[in-house]
Amino acid sequence: MIHAQRMTAQIDGDFVVFLIGMRINKPWLLHKWWPVAAVMPRMLAELRAQPERGLLHAEMWFSRTVIGVQYWRSMDQLLAYAKxxxxxHLPAWAAFNKAVGNNGTVGVWHETYSVRAGEHESIYLNMPAFGLARAGALQPVQPHRDSAAQRLRREA
Structure with a gap:
């Protein structure tokens, strides 16, 4: 459902934003990079079936560079899953190293951010629930929280 009004995300407590992706450097070597691309949906299905592991929400975008955004309840839960x-995860990482390693066919990357409670803000207009609003809750922007500074409680 598209929300025509200004909305913001509400999430209780600290959380983690995990960006992960790959870049297809040699698209003609499908047999090398496809297994890397195919494993992420399996990992997400595993995590969605086990919410106690801490994944709150994930979204993926596919192009030459694949980008995933994941929201986790805690850094400890993210690291526990990785290990x-x-x-x-670990069999997929081993398969990647065996099939691709550092041959340049496909690049992989991730960035991890720990976010303290109240140290984030968001705005959505003419959007369905998306990103952090899917990890937490989508709420209408209140008049006293209209600007980014107000949502961060940093009014001048």
Whole structure:
């Protein structure tokens, strides 16, 4: 549903934003990069089936550079998943290193940000629930929280 009014995201407590992706450097080597691309949906399905692991929400965009945005409840939960020998992550990482390694076919990257409660702001207009608003809750912007500074409680 598209929300025509100004909306913002509400999320309780600290959380983590995890950006992850890959860049297809040699698109003609499909057999090398496709397994890398195909594993992320499996990992997300695993995490969605086990909400106690801490994934709050994830979104993906596909092009030559694939970008995923994930919201996690805590850094500890994200790191625990990354190191869990029973999860899909470690076998996928081992397969990547075996098939691709540093041959340049596909690049992978991630960035991780720990966000303290109240240290974020957002605005959505003419948008469905998206991003942080899907990880938390979408709420109408109140008159006293109309600007980014007000939403951050940093009025001049």
């Amino acid at each position: 869990d020998r029973q999860s899909a």
